[in-house]
Amino acid sequence: MSDVSASSREIADDGRSRGTRNAEHAHRALGLTDSEYDLIIDKLGREPNAVELSMFSLMWSEHCAYKHSKKLLGQLPTEGPYLLMGPGENAGAVDVGDGLAIAFKVESHNHPSAVEPFQGAATGVGGILRDIFAVGARPIAVLDSLRFGEPTGTRSRYLLEHAVAGIGHYGNSIGVPTVGGEIYFEPAYEQNCLVNAMALGIAPHDRLTRSAATGPGNVLVLFGALTGRDGIGGASVLASAELDEDDADKRPTVQIGDPFAEKKLLECSLELLDEELLVSLQDLGAAGLTSSSSEMASKGGLGLDIHVDRVPLREPGMEPFEIMVSESQERMLCVVEPDKVDAVLAVCEKWETTATAIGEVTDSGHLRVLQHGEVVGDMPVIALVDDCPLYDLEPAKPDEAIYPPAPRALQAADDDPQAILPELLGAPNIASRLPVFEQYDCLVQSRTVRRPDEADAAVLTLPDGSAIAVAIDGSGRRVAADPYRGTVENVFECAANLACVGAEPLGLTNCLNFGNPEKPHVAWQLSESVRGMADACRALDTPVVGGNVSLYNESGGGPIYPTPVVGLVGRLPEAARAGRLGFAHDGDAIAVVRAASPSLAASELSKLRGEPLPDGLPERDPVALRAAIELVRDAVRRGEVRSAHDVAEGGIAVALAEAAVAGGRGATVDLRQVGGATCQSLPLDEQLFGEGPGTFVLSGPREALEALSAPAGVKVTVVGEVGGASLSIAHGGGELSWTLDALREPRARGLADALDDATRLDD
Incomplete structure (x- = not known):
């Protein structure tokens, strides 16, 4: 050779x-x-x-070996009463009752999206969907978690527009609803955007499928799209190195997706499983045939022979290494018993999906690559998959600030809350996401109970009248201020979103987006963040079912904010009782549930004021946070509240405004008793706009709210009433009031204006 x-x-x-x-x-x-x-x-x-x-x-x-993070990931809890399939498979799965499972996972496509945002984001969706039906589940929902530089920047607006278009193109075309997600804008993501995609699928327990190769003598069948040179070395290499000024030269390494081909692949795969024709199934993602085959062999403790001359090619003359590492999309690899090969090929032909027997399972323990009978590659599977060196990080907390403060963007005077609230509502990180969500089909498949902007979590109905809820969260800004506590907050924030619709968490998936782990300060961020996630999951008794790590997200401009994105799936007994965020009835009482005092540290207001990130976040009691979450969840389930909304970016004033705008109803609120004397001693801006987990705004019948029994560490206070055409907030120094129109307009236009600017760039 x-x-x-x-x-x-x-x-x-x-x-x-x-x-x-x-x-x-x-x-x-x-x-x-x-x-x-x-x-x-x-x-x-x-x-x-x-x-x-x-x-x-x-x-x-x-990207494939996790050589700088695998040791850390062992801290995460992976056992739970509802767990059916955990880390190590294409996706995790939890039991949701009635013999059904929900499979779910989140993955990144950051580097490809920074190079070519439309195809990078589109193929990110395609890849995560294949992970779902590779375990035998029918995809029922997609969520996305996106990070860009400030929308005032030309590059950021370009990336935003094209990434959103790519997500919508793939999800809408394949017929899977995009039911939720999040978008944040920070200077740290200017050169390295983050595009994380989460998908969920549903399957009967007995259709869940693992990927381990078994049975020497069984046949390897490759089916789906043809193999080409597109994507060679793409995701695996781009995700394993920093980007630089030559990003454009890497454009050929970004894969090209075809959602219509994937739809046929999806239906073909599920029929093959329903007909019990497959021994195991694996999708082809990063590193193509190399990773899919070697991982199947490793999990089964066996070997494989692959004949590259049998692989159907899109382009003639491809070399063996190109065939083995191609990342062409919409392909699956399966193990089939010899007497079932013809039946498999017949099902593939029915779905107009190319299928070819390309190899055999062996007991050699080696992955052999053959071309026209000649061995052109022979590697022990253990060496290829299991013996990659794992590195110990050398974490060190930085002595000085890593991230410069964002330029001041607040137009109002610092001490004018009357003007601050509308400005916060229009800020890119808080404004309504409807201009983005409206580009996605959130209703296809007819399972969606709560649309985006109707509730804090997406809700999908199940056949027995119960429902699942799903949310995705990950404040990089707060994690940058305090990697441990910020990550704990991310997990509790996601659980709070589920509580507001009445759902109990069943399992968590994550995507750890960080900079170069070989640098001590990034190693420290990553180590502290994983420790925080492990502690938070244990505090909530929620297992990690799987996830993804994306490192080297930095360029000459420095690293991204450390961004551990978490996705939670939960269950609620009755879909009809799923909570809403908007005030629903005039005359309803309004209550505040609080388990911790707010703080302006790393808040959206502090960012708009141009203040630097603090060195740390306030400590929170996880027992009290969990108690507040359970109180809200149980009240929603019992039908005692008509709306529930957790306090997040912008503080309690923003949460009240969002609930009023979403419900089209004003409110009169007195905050002087909320949280007791500790909160009342805070400055007014901190009371109104301070952030942190553990606070909720509820509305419902007064008797029901007054009867809520607050556990230790949690305070429940009835503070006002729904009604009118304005939001009025009384505080220690007087009263503030805004008409609904004054709140609705900036909330509706904040992100829409950025998207309009992006559209004009293409005109």
Whole structure:
């Protein structure tokens, strides 16, 4: 076999050594260190050839091997009473009763989206959907978690518009509703946007499918789209290196998606499983055939032979390494018993999906690549998958601030709450997301009970009249201020969103978006964040069912905010009683549930004022936070409240305004008793706009709210009444009042204006 070809060396081109590569240092060009290359030689007992080196470089990349995070992830709790399928599979799954399971997972497509936002975001959706039906579940919902630089920037508006368009294109075309998500804008994401996609699917317990290869002599069948050069080295390499000024040169590594092909692939896969024709099933994502085949072999403790000359190609003349590492989309790999191969091919033909037997399961423990009968690659599966070196981080808390403060954007005077509230409502991080959600179909499949902007979590009905709820959250700003406490807050914030619709958490998935872990301050952020997530999950008795790690999200402008995104799935007994965020009836009482005092530390108001991030966040009592969540959840389930909304960005004044605008009803509120003397001693801006977990705004019949029994550490106070055409808030120094129109307009226009600006850029 010849030395590594020029095209092979370009797979992992990171722009930092262009023009200096040679065969002697081919492993460096592919992202492998000298010590890693030496280890590969040791594992093989010889130097790797071009095919083997390409495959090792991808399987030992950060994206595939988690070599800087795997040790940390062992802290996360992974056991729970509802867990059916946990980490290690394509998606996790939980029991939702009546013999049904919900499979779910969140993944990143950050680097591809920074290079080509439409296809990067679209194929991110396609990839996460394949993870769902790879375990035998029919996809029923998508959520997205997006981060961009400030919308005043030309690049950020371009990325926003095209990423949103890509998500809508793929989800709408394939017929899976996008039911929720989040978008935040911060200077730290200017060069490195984040595009995280979460998907859910439903399946009977007995259709849940694992990916381990079993049965020597069984046949490997590849089905779906043709294999081409698009995406070679894409997700796995882009997600394992920092981006730089040569980003545009990486555009060819971004995959091209076809949602209509994936729809056929989805239906074909589920029919194959329903007909019990498959032994195991795996999707082809990052690193293509290399990762899918080697991971199936590793999980089964077996070997595989793959004949690359049998792989249906889109482009003639592809080299073996190109076929093995291609990241062409909409492809699946399955293990089939020999006497069922013809039946599998017939089902694929019915769905007009190309299918070909390309290999066999062996008991060799090796992954062999053959071309026209000649072995062109032979690697021990253990070496390729399990023996990648795992690194100990060297965390160190930075001595000085990493992130400069955002420029002052607040137009109002600092001490004028009358003007601050409308401005906060129109701020990009708080304004209504409807201009984005309206580009997505949230109703297809007819399961959606609560549309985006109707409730704090998405709600989907189940056949027996119960429902599931799902939310996704991840404030990078607060985690940047305090990686441990900020991550704890993210988990509790997500659980609070479920509580507001009456749902109990069953399982959590996560996507850990961080900078370069080889830098001590990023290693510290990552270590503290994982510790915080583990503690929060244990405090809520909620297992982690799986997730994704995305590192090296930084450029010459520095790292992103550390952004651990969490997605929670929960269940509620009656879909008809799912909570809403908007005030529903004139004359209803309004109550505030509070388990912790608010703070302006790392708040949206402090950002708009141009203040630097604080060094730490206030400590919160997790027992009290959980108690407040359970109080709200139980009240919603019993039908004792007509609206429930947790206090998040912008504080209690914003939460009250959002509930009033969403319900089209004003309110009169007296905040002088909320939270007792401790809160009353706070400055007025902190009382009104302070943030932090553990506070909720409820409305409903007065008798029901007054009868709520507050557990230790939680205070429930009836503070006002729904009604009228304005929001009036009494406080220690007087009263503030805004008409609903004065609140509705900035909330509706804040993000819409940014999108309008983006549209004009293309005109």
